[in-house]
Amino acid sequence: MSDVSQRLMQLLEKQTGKSFADLDPATEFEAMGIDSFDFIELLFLIEDEFGVEIDYRANDVASRLKRVGDVVAIVEERVAAKDEGMMMGALPAAAS
Amino acid sequence: MRRVAVTGLGVIAPGGSSVEPFWDGLVAGQANSAEATALPGSGLRVAEITDNAFLNALPVKAAALDRNAQLAVQAAGEALAMAGISAETVDPQRVAVVIGNGGAGLTTLDEQFKRLYGDQQTRLHPLAVSKSMSSSAASWVSIAYGLRGPTFVIASACASGSHAIGIAADLVRGGIADVAVAGGAEAPLGAGTIRAWQSMRILAPDLCRPFAKSRGGLLLAEGAGMLVIEAEGHAKARGARKLAEVAGFSSSADARDMFDPSEDGMAFVMRDALARAGLSPADIGYINAHGTGTQANDAVETRAVKRVFGKDSAPPMSSTKSVTGHSLGAAGGIEAVATVLAMTRGLLPPTANYDEADPECDLDYVPNVAREARAGAAVSNSFAFGGLNASLVFTA
16 A cells, blocks of 8 residues: 555544445445545545545546545645755645 | 405516516527636636626625625515515515525625635624624614514525415415515525535536436526515505415425435425315416426426326426526526516516427427417416425416
8 A cells, every 4th residue: 555545544544433444445435434525525635644636526427536545646646846946946736 | 265366576587687687588598607607727617797786786795795685685575576565555564575595695605605615814894793783684684674564584495486485475465465576596606605506516508408418417697586466455555566476385394315416306396286276287277397407306396297187188398497497496486587578478487498308208398499378277387396296376
């Protein structure tokens, strides 16, 4: 399990009060009892925890993040982009 | 029980600072959307009122009012003038003021909190309290026009304006007041409020596209819309022109979820409002939809309308939020004005920005082009966060 997915699991457990020891990337948030607004709150916590921004619009079907793996992938990608930006001395991406 | 006539209309909304330009914009389907002035460079789009000349002509000192109350006073003034109601022409003790607000004093709170936390100032403006208290807009309308009847604000989020008109109509129907100025106002376009809405991730990236497959969320807006309503006998006795009648009103709560709209709740208020008006679904010639442009609202509202009116017999339904954006507590007031105008002008305002049909939204939304039609009765819907529903029925 990557560092990102481990920290993500901790956040999920903290927010829901449930234990998700058996989670895998294919697990759907809906199946975990996380509804659309729980999910938006979770994204807020993730953005704070990792210092990244996730461009997600609830009304855009194309941008739906359904599974745990979808979120892990996007967070890993944003964290990598942030680290790279910092190494190059660039400013963090402007707020959208 | 007395019948309740509409005798005055007033509005200030993006693209139209009074009834005529507002109506022209609706009929033309001229959508309002621009980057928020409070957040330059953010790319966040809202619908703002850009013509602020009205502030110089308010009957009270504009600087003493939060923008929310400024908009309320402006729209109320136009409605009262159209109706010919003033403290001199009628007994002001018999005139109620009922204003719907989602939030109140949001602009003032934003400015004052910036001073406190951002600028590290310890002194706040002495009018911070009177500008930001929930009831401020109702007080200012009463002060501006010398109206002394029951005066208060109703808060039911995005249904506030419709609730205000419905409750005011009940006051007139029940003889508590002879006249009321009622509607909604909202000024939510400060940085803090826009950012709070952004965090829900339901704001449209460009335009509000109700019922279209491409709909991407709601467009936050400011504005105010007011009706003057009065007992029919009172209107007749003073020779006032009756524009329409507030024939029915219903409100309910879903008691279920803060965000997820309920088909049952929506269908209930439409059916109940029709029953209270003594009408059947077939009598309705137009529905002004809540139609926010979110995935959830538009699909659920469509299902609720089909349940009440039948898929093939449902009347044309449009969302004027496609032009004005969603001004929250003001929306019910502004849309009541639009609904009455649709009836009196014999023209249904279109759902603008409608580019692609969605199989989930399969009714007649008067796409993009206004349509001539005589609606003898019409419904205006408002469905709020928190599961609060309101439906108004107007008759010609």
